[in-house]
Amino acid sequence: MSETNKIGVIRDINGPIVTIELPGARSGEQVKIGELGLYGEILSLNGERAVVQTYESTDGVRPGEPVVGLGWPLSVELGPGLMGGIFDGVQRPLLKLALQSGDYIRRGLSVPALDRDKRWAFEPNAELEPGAKVGPGTVLGTVQETLTIEHRILVPPGIEGELEEIAPAGEYDIESTIARVRDHKGATHRLSLYQRWPVRKPRPYRRRDDGISPLITGQRVIDTFFPQLKGGKGAVPGPFGAGKTVVQQQIARWSNADIVIYVGCGERGNELVDVLETFPQLDDPYSGRKLMERTLLVANTSNMPVVAREASVYVGITMAEYYRDMGYDVVMLADSTSRWAEALREVSGRLGQMPVEEGYPAYLASRLAAVYERAGRVETFGAGSGSVTLIGAVSPPGGDFSEPVTSHTKDIIETFWALSKELADARHYPSIDWVTSFSGHVKTAAEWWHKEIDPDWERRRGAALALLARDAELSRIVNLVGPEALSDAQRWELEGASLIKEGVLQQSALDEIDTFCSPAKQYALLDLAITLYKRGEALVKLGVPVTELQRLPLLAKMRRIKSMYSSEQLEQIQAFRQEVDQAMEAIRIEYAKQGEAV
Known part of the structure; x- marks a missing residue:
C-alpha cells in the first residue's frame, strides 16, 4: 500500500x-x-x-x-559502513546528525544509517556463476569494510532460488544491484550490498551449538575465576560507583572477539562521552590498528527519549546477529539493562497496563529472556560458525540484588559477575565479589585452559577459591574476637588469601602494564600465589612463626609483580618463582637444623 x-x-x-x-x-x-x-x-x-x-x-x-x-x-540497515559507526537508539548516525543539527538533535531529523554516496570495492564469490542455486546465507562476495574486517555480502533470509546474474568485481554504492535471484515462483529479487531487518525479529540460523572456547578479556577475575564462553550470556550487576562501566569498557577493549558492539542504554552522558572520545583513540591489541575498525557504538543517554532507549538494545543485538551470520564472533555489551527495563516500565504505565513487582510490567521476565536468548553460538546458513556473546550491566537500586531486573536476569544468564560496593570503597578493582559471583562455563573453559596453558589450571583455580572462602569465614571471627584468637595456621590462611586478592584478583584498568593480562601470565600469577601459600603452610606446620613469614620481602613483591612485568615478560615471573622456592627452602633448612639441635 x-x-x-x-x-x-x-x-x-x-x-x-x-x-x-x-x-x-x-x-x-x-x-x-x-x-x-x-x-x-x-x-x-x-x-x-x-x-x-x-x-x-x-x-x-x-x-x-x-x-x-x-x-x-522498526528496522535497521545492515551493510558495509556500519563498522566504526556511532549511532543513536534507532540507528541514526550521530556524527551526520551533528553536522546537520549541531550539538542538539533536531526532532524529526532523519538520516540513513549507511552512506548512499560512498562506493565499495566488491569482489564476487569466484565459486558462483549464473544458474547456481543460492539460499539464505550464501556468500555472494566480499567488501573490505575496514583493514581489520572483511564484510561478507550474504543472500538475505527468506530468499532462495537460482542466481540469474552477479556483478563483476568493481566499485558500487550500497544501493547498486550486485545480484539477481529468481525464486521457485518465478519472481526475481534484486540484491544490493545492504539489507533491512526488523529489530524485534531474531535472525535465523541453521542450528544452535554449544560454546567451545572462552572469551578472553585480559581480566584475571573474569578469565581465571568466572570465565565466559564465546556465545554465552553474562551480567555485571552492581550499585552506583562500583565500576560496571569500567568493567564493560575493559571487556570491549581487550576481548578476543572479532567484533565489539557497545550499547550505552540510558547511562549518564558524561560516561558515554568518555566512551565516544576514548574508543576512537585506542589501538586494537590483536591487530595493532585502531580499535574502532572492529567496533560499533550505540549511544542513548539518560536524557534522550525513553522509547528509543528501549529500542537501542534490539538495534544492537540485530547488528550483532548480522555479523554473526558472516561467521564472526561478536561480543555485545549493554550498559545498562536496568535503564532499558525502566523504559519498559514507563511506556507500560502510560499504556495503562497492570504493574506487578516494583511497577514493572508483567512481561519483564519474558522480555529479558527473549533478548538474552538471541545470544549464542550457532551454525550459520552459509559462513560456518558464528557467535554473539551478550553481557548486560544491571544497576539495582541501593545494590539490592533481589530487585526484579537483577533477580530475573540471574535466572537467565550463565555468568554472573556481582560487583561489591565494599570492594569498590576499598579501592579493590575490578570490584567483582568472588563469594556471590558464579560461572556455569568452568568445565568447558577448563578444557581450553588445560590444552592451551596448563593441565593444572582447574585444580589451582579451585585451591584459590577454597582459600578465599576460608578467608571469609576467618574474617568473621576476627571481626568478633580479634586476630589473637586465631592460630598461626589460620593467620597464614588469611595472608594467603590476601596474596590472591591483591596479587591476582586486583587489576587496575589505568595501569599500562597490568590493564591487560594474557592467559599465560594469569596462570603464572595464580600458580605463584598458590605456591607461595603452600610453601609457607608447610613452614608453619614445621614451627616457623607466622610473623616471621609475614616479614618476608617476597610477600610485598608478590603483591606488586603483576605491575612489574608485562605479559611478554613471563621469564621474570618464573625467575621470581625460583626466588620464592630458594627463600622458603632456606627457612626450612634453618628450622630443621634448630629442631635437630634441640
Missing part, C-alpha cells in the same frame, strides 16, 4: 504515547507523526485506531496533525 493511501490523523497525545486513526495500519508498523515527522511504532490496534510509541518528544505536537504509515516495522 502506498503512503498516499495510508495517511491518518492524531487523536490523542500522552507523552510519547500517541493515539491515531490510520486506515490499513498494521501492528508494529513504523509511522511518521505530525508536522515534525516524528518516528514512532504501532503498539496496538483497535479497528483503524492505533496506539503509537514515538522515539522523540511530542512537545508541541497537536491532535489533528497528519500521520503517515511507512509500511514496515
Whole structure:
C-alpha cells in the first residue's frame, strides 16, 4: 500500500504515547507523526485506531496533525559502513546528525544509517556463476569494510532460488544491484550490498551449538575465576560507583572477539562521552590498528527519549546477529539493562497496563529472556560458525540484588559477575565479589585452559577459591574476637588469601602494564600465589612463626609483580618463582637444623 493511501490523523497525545486513526495500519508498523515527522511504532490496534510509541518528544505536537504509515516495522540497515559507526537508539548516525543539527538533535531529523554516496570495492564469490542455486546465507562476495574486517555480502533470509546474474568485481554504492535471484515462483529479487531487518525479529540460523572456547578479556577475575564462553550470556550487576562501566569498557577493549558492539542504554552522558572520545583513540591489541575498525557504538543517554532507549538494545543485538551470520564472533555489551527495563516500565504505565513487582510490567521476565536468548553460538546458513556473546550491566537500586531486573536476569544468564560496593570503597578493582559471583562455563573453559596453558589450571583455580572462602569465614571471627584468637595456621590462611586478592584478583584498568593480562601470565600469577601459600603452610606446620613469614620481602613483591612485568615478560615471573622456592627452602633448612639441635 502506498503512503498516499495510508495517511491518518492524531487523536490523542500522552507523552510519547500517541493515539491515531490510520486506515490499513498494521501492528508494529513504523509511522511518521505530525508536522515534525516524528518516528514512532504501532503498539496496538483497535479497528483503524492505533496506539503509537514515538522515539522523540511530542512537545508541541497537536491532535489533528497528519500521520503517515511507512509500511514496515522498526528496522535497521545492515551493510558495509556500519563498522566504526556511532549511532543513536534507532540507528541514526550521530556524527551526520551533528553536522546537520549541531550539538542538539533536531526532532524529526532523519538520516540513513549507511552512506548512499560512498562506493565499495566488491569482489564476487569466484565459486558462483549464473544458474547456481543460492539460499539464505550464501556468500555472494566480499567488501573490505575496514583493514581489520572483511564484510561478507550474504543472500538475505527468506530468499532462495537460482542466481540469474552477479556483478563483476568493481566499485558500487550500497544501493547498486550486485545480484539477481529468481525464486521457485518465478519472481526475481534484486540484491544490493545492504539489507533491512526488523529489530524485534531474531535472525535465523541453521542450528544452535554449544560454546567451545572462552572469551578472553585480559581480566584475571573474569578469565581465571568466572570465565565466559564465546556465545554465552553474562551480567555485571552492581550499585552506583562500583565500576560496571569500567568493567564493560575493559571487556570491549581487550576481548578476543572479532567484533565489539557497545550499547550505552540510558547511562549518564558524561560516561558515554568518555566512551565516544576514548574508543576512537585506542589501538586494537590483536591487530595493532585502531580499535574502532572492529567496533560499533550505540549511544542513548539518560536524557534522550525513553522509547528509543528501549529500542537501542534490539538495534544492537540485530547488528550483532548480522555479523554473526558472516561467521564472526561478536561480543555485545549493554550498559545498562536496568535503564532499558525502566523504559519498559514507563511506556507500560502510560499504556495503562497492570504493574506487578516494583511497577514493572508483567512481561519483564519474558522480555529479558527473549533478548538474552538471541545470544549464542550457532551454525550459520552459509559462513560456518558464528557467535554473539551478550553481557548486560544491571544497576539495582541501593545494590539490592533481589530487585526484579537483577533477580530475573540471574535466572537467565550463565555468568554472573556481582560487583561489591565494599570492594569498590576499598579501592579493590575490578570490584567483582568472588563469594556471590558464579560461572556455569568452568568445565568447558577448563578444557581450553588445560590444552592451551596448563593441565593444572582447574585444580589451582579451585585451591584459590577454597582459600578465599576460608578467608571469609576467618574474617568473621576476627571481626568478633580479634586476630589473637586465631592460630598461626589460620593467620597464614588469611595472608594467603590476601596474596590472591591483591596479587591476582586486583587489576587496575589505568595501569599500562597490568590493564591487560594474557592467559599465560594469569596462570603464572595464580600458580605463584598458590605456591607461595603452600610453601609457607608447610613452614608453619614445621614451627616457623607466622610473623616471621609475614616479614618476608617476597610477600610485598608478590603483591606488586603483576605491575612489574608485562605479559611478554613471563621469564621474570618464573625467575621470581625460583626466588620464592630458594627463600622458603632456606627457612626450612634453618628450622630443621634448630629442631635437630634441640
